[in-house]
Amino acid sequence: MTQPPRPLTTTAATSAPTEEEYDLIVIGAGAVGENVADRAVQGGLTAVIIESELVGGECSYWACMPSKALVRSVSALRAARAVPGAREAVSGPLDVAAVLARRDAVASHWDDAGQVRWLESAGIALVRGEARLDGAKRVVVTAPDGAERVVIARSAVAICTGSDAAIPGIPGLAESAPWASREATSAEHVPERLAIIGGGVVGCEMATAYAGLGSRVTLLSRGRLLSNLEEFASELVTERLRDDGVTVLAGASPARVDRAADGTVSIALEGDAAPIEADEVLVATGRRPRTDRLGLETIGLAAGEWLRVDDTLRVEGHDWLYAVGDVNHRALLTHQGKYQARAAGDVIAARARGEQVDDTAWGPYVATADHDAVPSVAFTSPEVASVGLTAAGAAERGLAVRVADYELGHVAGASLHADGYRGRARLVIDDERDVVIGFTAVGDDVAELVHAATIAIVGEVPVSRLQHAVPSYPTMSEIWLRLLETDRAQRRG
Structure with missing residues (x-):
């Protein structure tokens, strides 16, 4: 010893x-x-x-746990409203004080x-x-x-x-007392208007949470949202955010930020776009x-x-x-x-x-x-669960791959989960080794799908062997069968 x-x-x-x-x-x-x-x-x-x-x-205190506590109340209400019978039992908006109290307990x-x-x-x-x-x-x-x-x-x-959190060198931003992730996850009040600079996971999750809590949210992103994920993930999350009342400005670059004496924030944009007015500004542009x-x-x-x-x-x-x-x-x-x-x-x-x-x-x-098998979940609305390489990431490495896509809403488990369920999933398969090297699923409550994909990627399980991993019916895990069948049909066709 x-x-x-x-x-x-x-x-x-x-x-x-x-x-x-x-x-x-x-x-x-x-x-x-x-x-x-x-x-x-x-x-x-x-x-x-x-x-x-x-x-x-x-x-524990300023990231994963409190942020997901905020999002969970929003997603639980959405889930109830998506199922007849439960929908009729739900009345009124979220109780913001109760949501924040639960966040504090978490x-x-x-x-x-x-x-x-x-x-x-x-x-x-x-x-x-x-x-x-x-x-x-x-x-x-x-x-x-x-x-x-x-x-x-x-x-x-x-x-x-x-x-x-990294604070970019936008003129006036640091002097405007911006929120970063800590302030957003521990806030004691919900601002009437919230501007978010950054379209990555943190920005999209907080847009989901605060829009659900009643803020009028404007989300500014230099490019498409969730740009490191599959493009269809960006499209579905952007569509849902806009449906929820979030103003999504993709391709917007802040030129200057100012906070007035009355506490309001003005964000001037590059070009001739009108400035954004808000009560708080959240910066979610990366980490240092x-x-x-x-x-x-x-x-x-x-x-x-x-x-x-x-x-x-x-x-x-x-x-x-x-x-x-x-x-x-x-x-x-x-x-x-x-x-x-x-x-x-x-x-x-x-x-x-x-x-x-x-x-x-x-x-x-x-x-x-950490090189090729990193699972992650963006707790946005809808959720994005992914592991391994995207199709674009594989191409950048010069890998010969094939892709299988399937609409999640066509899976029995998803259609039972919510009326009008919308989502999509993708497998990225290494053509030479015939193993899965990437997986992405977008849809409500898809987080639990990602670990099966992680095991398949880490274990380098041949696609021919995965055919014998039979998913339970009717669950959303049936997406695996549908993706593998799609891959088989594409290869035979």
């Missing part, structure tokens, strides 16, 4: 900061940091997590006591404060009261600090790494940059340093960060024990699924 945490000898006369040793130091106590530490402790190491905010991180009222208890039960130490590297394996922590302590890593340091105050310059790395890692999550050129989750810019999704964390915690423990690490493509100590 490794040694327990050991305070190093210090003297009061020198006023030196308190020093401690652990096998592993984890900077950042979000879901990613928690999982790195937990797997390392399970592997026999001692671990400490350093956190300046709430234990549980962005996903976010644990921004109290991390439960997460702290979990750390204690897992045998993980917690230090509150701002962490910065001070050379190899040495971290200085500044507590909220200004006191400093030094923590030394015997084996490794893992940076799991995540990312922040939280690496600017970590002392990276003390080990020869650039502050404020994404950290490049290998498939064992080790930072290039530093055999003791790991970067896990958003900070390595591989896949900015909570579930992918936790996947990386499990690999990183295991490999850190294995290397600390002196084991030879198997870092082959699908070995136990690597995060290779």
Whole structure:
């Protein structure tokens, strides 16, 4: 067994900061940091997590959980109204106060006591404060009261600090006190008019939520919405948003943003379009790494940059340093960060024990699924569930592929789910290997379809073998049968 945490000898006369040793130091106590530490402790190491905010991180308090709580109330009401019998039982709009109260409960009222208890039960130490590297394996922590302590890593340091919303350099925007994702998911009121800059997942999800909560939403996007997904996903989400009263301005570029003395916001657009007037403006144009105050310059790395890692999550050129989750810019999704964390915690423990690490493509100590098998769900209306490559992405790689499309509304399970159900699904198949390399489904409540596709892609299951995976009837999973039949007909025709 490794040694327990050991305070190093210090003297009061020198006023030196308190020093401690652990096998592993984890900077950042979000879901990613928690999982790195937990797997390392399970592997026999001692671990400490350093956190300046709430234990549980962005996903628990300002991202995945509260945002989906907001969207869920909207989608539940829509689902009820789409089925006769239930439709007649529903009267009135959403109770906004009740929606926000449930959101608060889902976010644990921004109290991390439960997460702290979990750390204690897992045998993980917690230090509150701002962490910065001070050379190899040495971290200085500044507590909220200004006191400093030094923590030394015997084996490794893992940076799991995540990312922040990026605020583009639009004149006047920063001075206009814009909302970012944090403000949108924790807002105490619903603005009468909300302008959203950015047509990615965050922008579209928040447009869905706030339109459902009663805001008049204007969504500005330089290109089509959800531009990294299949084009039909963009089309169906755009159509539904407009049906819900959202003004979608694709191809719009803000030139300037100003907030007046009365609090209203004016967004001037490039060209001769009329300005957009709103009560709040939400910026959802991307993310930047939280690496600017970590002392990276003390080990020869650039502050404020994404950290490049290998498939064992080790930072290039530093055999003791790991970067896990958003900070390595591989896949900015909570579930992918936790996947990386499990690999990183295991490999850190294995290397600390002196084991030879198997870092082959699908070995136990690597995060290779981040390259080609990343599942994601946009909790928009309708939902978009996808994994692997789009048809365009496969073409960019020079792969010879074939595509099978099918209308989800023609599947019995979907037609039972809601009257007039609309949706679409696509398989992207590698023609040479005859395996699925991409899947996209768009429609209400399609999120649960994506894991079957993920297994097919990761397992590289031949299409001929998938014919024997029989979907239950009548469920939406029957889409798999219909897609495979479509592919078969296209090949024979």
